Amino acid sequence: xxxxxxxxxxxxxxxxxxxxxxxxxxxxxxxxxxxxxxxxxxxxxxxxxxxxxxxxxxxxxxxxxxxxxxxxxxxxxxxxxxxxxxxxxxxxxxxxxxxxxxxxxxxxxxxxxxxxxxxxxxxxxxxxxxxxxxxxxxxxxxxxxxxxxxxxxxxxxxxxxxxxxxxxxxxxxxxxxxxxxxxxxxxxxxxxxxxxxxxxxxxxxxxxxxxxxxxxxxxxxxxxxxxxxxxxxxxxxxxxxxxxxxxxxxxxxxxxxxxxxxxxxxxxxxxxxxxxxxxxxxxxxxxxxxxxxxxxxxxxxxxxxxxxxxxxxxxxxxxxxxxxxxxxxxxxxxxxxxxxxxxxxxxxxxxxxxxxxxxxxxxxxxxxxxxxxxxxxxxxxxxxxxxxxxxxxxxxxxxxxxxxxxxxxxxxxxxxxxxxxxxxxxxxxxxxxxxxxxxxxxxxxxxxxxxxxxxxxxxxxxxxxxxxxxxxxxxxxxxxxxxxxx
Ligand code: UD1
Ligand code: MG
Numbered sequence: 001x002x003x004x005x006x007x008x009x010x011x012x013x014x015x016x017x018x019x020x021x022x023x024x025x026x027x028x029x030x031x032x033x034x035x036x037x038x039x040x041x042x043x044x045x046x047x048x049x050x051x052x053x054x055x056x057x058x059x060x061x062x063x064x065x066x067x068x069x070x071x072x073x074x075x076x077x078x079x080x081x082x083x084x085x086x087x088x089x090x091x092x093x094x095x096x097x098x099x100x101x102x103x104x105x106x107x108x109x110x111x112x113x114x115x116x117x118x119x120x121x122x123x124x125x126x127x128x129x130x131x132x133x134x135x136x137x138x139x140x141x142x143x144x145x146x147x148x149x150x151x152x153x154x155x156x157x158x159x160x161x162x163x164x165x166x167x168x169x170x171x172x173x174x175x176x177x178x179x180x181x182x183x184x185x186x187x188x189x190x191x192x193x194x195x196x197x198x199x200x201x202x203x204x205x206x207x208x209x210x211x212x213x214x215x216x217x218x219x220x221x222x223x224x225x226x227x228x229x230x231x232x233x234x235x236x237x238x239x240x241x242x243x244x245x246x247x248x249x250x251x252x253x254x255x256x257x258x259x260x261x262x263x264x265x266x267x268x269x270x271x272x273x274x275x276x277x278x279x280x281x282x283x284x285x286x287x288x289x290x291x292x293x294x295x296x297x298x299x300x301x302x303x304x305x306x307x308x309x310x311x312x313x314x315x316x317x318x319x320x321x322x323x324x325x326x327x328x329x330x331x332x333x334x335x336x337x338x339x340x341x342x343x344x345x346x347x348x349x350x351x352x353x354x355x356x357x358x359x360x361x362x363x364x365x366x367x368x369x370x371x372x373x374x375x376x377x378x379x380x381x382x383x384x385x386x387x388x389x390x391x392x393x394x395x396x397x398x399x400x401x402x403x404x405x406x407x408x409x410x411x412x413x414x415x416x417x418x419x420x421x422x423x424x425x426x427x428x429x430x431x432x433x434x435x436x437x438x439x440x441x442x443x444x445x446x447x448x449x450x451x452x453x454x455x456x457x458x459x460x461x462x463x464x465x466x467x468x469x470x471x472x473x474x475x476x477x478x479x480x481x482x483x484x485x486x
Contacts, residue, residue, distance in 0.1 A: 002047040007096035011085045012036050012104030013056025013076040018230045024058035026104035030235050031242025032266035038107030040069045045111040052092045054085045081198025083190050103174040105229045117218040127182035127213035131175040133226035141171035142202050144217050152215040154206035173226035376402030384409040
């Protein structure tokens, strides 16, 4: 149901100094996406009347990520704190009654949690509701100071904690629901009384509480949802949690994952029942895997569509490709963008392909490069076959028909066409089309020279004898010692 009185505001203008990076903090990735994209995804399901993102540091790059996701952008320049970011967005929030504010660096937040925070806020007709979390290590976070069981007195930032307050383990997630007509006057009273001379949104909470407005803290049932990414260590931890959630969801859909903590799966990946993922597999981008497949150890698939009953043997690297049912690939295969392996085809070890279609039941078992090639069904490509598809300026096509046999170590100089049922003799360099059913042979003729070998050996032995005779004495001594030992 759309919430017409509700706007969403995401604060994403900060630099993220603690990450020590040239990239804006909210563009750092965890769980396969930029941080801010996760936050937007969690909010989209609330169906707010408007979503506004405050940008500042690397505004252009951040806008380029959030605008396609239907968010409006407001520029905060310079960045004078979270309270200032809020003020800058005032006009953009328009006539909304409530706003849900989120930091762009806390990506684990889930829609259901936002919903229950909003429900708490509405039910109590509160001025502010803070999403808090009870954690074992609260360091780095603002702490919730309660005045009673239900009401909040203030949020105290880490730098302003007294020794006693340092023990508080209920933290501010920086996610809030505010009633806007109450927030604006409170925010106007906030002063930049901190060492960074910033206006803290957190200070507006104390102002509201002092006015006896209702300020609540809604405790997140899973404290991990409050995790903010201020450091590289935070990013790694959040990424680990995302990956764990994704694996758990695939396992509950009937996918087996061996040593799950070693397997990395991006959020949009799907896999069918009875598919098995071995240790150290990576499934990236929009990879879709069918049923009863086995993706064996060390393989990396990105944006690959895989049918049913496919086996990807260990250490295969496959990108932007399609593998139909019953295909077997690898070990050590590299399939680059635009590869399509049709039903029952087989690609073996040390084979590289790019922009190539392999027909049904065709085999490319070892040591081959096929680029810009189209191979028909039930063809056999021998070991060491190479398509010479590039002349230094342009790529050219190689067309190989059905039922063809390409002998080992052949080079096919494109553009070239090999007809159905043709043979290519091993070791050929094919520069002209081969008609269907013909043999193409293009190599020097073999010559056998009778008794050549024994003559050669005699010659070699004679030269060795004469050179030994002229050898200096020292070396000869060393040799005789050795032979005595034997
Ligand atoms: C903030 C909270 C802290 C809370 C923690 C949770 C304040 C003062 N403190 O601290 O109580 O426990 O989040 O993660 O709010 N931003 C702007 N403009 C600015 C400054 C910041 O848009 O001028 C954005 C940042 O890009 C970031 C978010 O606001 O996405 C929070 O800022 P950050 O610097 O990460 O605050 P924390 O120190 O984490
Ligand atoms: Mg933060």
